[in-house]
Amino acid sequence: MSLRHALLGLLSERPASGYDLLKRFETSLANVWPATQSQMYTELSKLADSGLIGVSAQGPRGRKEYTLTDEGLAELRHWLTETKPQRNTRSDILLRVFFLNVITPDQARSYLAELMELSEQEHEALRRLADSIDWGDDPLSVNGRIALEYGLRFNAMRREWAAWAADQIR
Amino acid sequence: MSLRHALLGLLSERPASGYDLLKRFETSLANVWPATQSQMYTELSKLADSGLIGVSAQGPRGRKEYTLTDEGLAELRHWLTETKPQRNTRSDILLRVFFLNVITPDQARSYLAELMELSEQEHEALRRLADSIDWGDDPLSVNGRIALEYGLRFNAMRREWAAWAADQIR
């Protein structure tokens, strides 16, 4: 139920079309909340129907620019302050760990080595992303920087853990 | 698509009924792959239809005991060795971070303080769980211990990050 809030959040910065939002997802939110094109257009229609956003302008090629309404902003704030985040369960990566005894120790260690590599690659990608952006003092930079730092720490933690885990398997 | 593999994995230890598996999910896999009763019975039917598991015994009250077939074990091994884990995206917690500028700095800091507390609570719960189990040298203990260590490290990381993040918000 959070795609709607992701869209409201992006529209709180500035009005945008579905196409714009699609692009912005790719660059900023793809890591924390991926969404398909199909899903976004559907959700935007629903948001417009429920009055949380409105069509503020029409452009060429049927372009519809959406703007956050007062109700939409209220809903966004309500979500941020009054509702508790659901903890993030369901990890394919971790699920596999429970069944590593089904394969050979060599295969298990190889799986954990892959995880280490994956973590390193993601860490590196985030580091490059951090370098490519010139961070200002504006709120968006601060928030983006905080989210990115999470990614860096997360991948560092996961790399260390996978190394430790590989060592546990005898 | 991993619930099926979670079920195959649990059945690789020993045969069990849907009801048994439901109980075992609660204690072991609930943290990494929660599933509802409804979902599990449906998935077990599908697995039986496709021949990856079979009904090995019938008990009182319509109890059906399922056993992993050779094809099922092969599929489980295939999943573990040949397929790449999908990285874990979609974090409600992190999504909110992107929009903290929409609320007041005080509210934002309060949100991060909640996250710190949540991480501490989960860490503590896992620590208690670790203490309550007498870990042996058997494969299941090793795997369970590895998964649990992940949880401990993850929550420690998240707590530190939230503390750091709160400090970034001025």
Place this chain on the structure above:
DNA sequence: GTTTTCATGTAACGAGTTACATGATTCT
């Protein structure tokens, strides 16, 4: 004999994915 536990299933709905379908406009 009543409550608890065991045990399985279905229906309706919401969220997410893949694929298909269409067409206007801008760029080269």
Place this chain on the structure above:
DNA sequence: AGAATCATGTAACTCGTTACATGAAAAC
């Protein structure tokens, strides 16, 4: 003129959640 990009939408399907429904057997 043709290719790339902009731009939106729908259909079919899978996965996951909530709620409903049922009843046998064991425990007290």
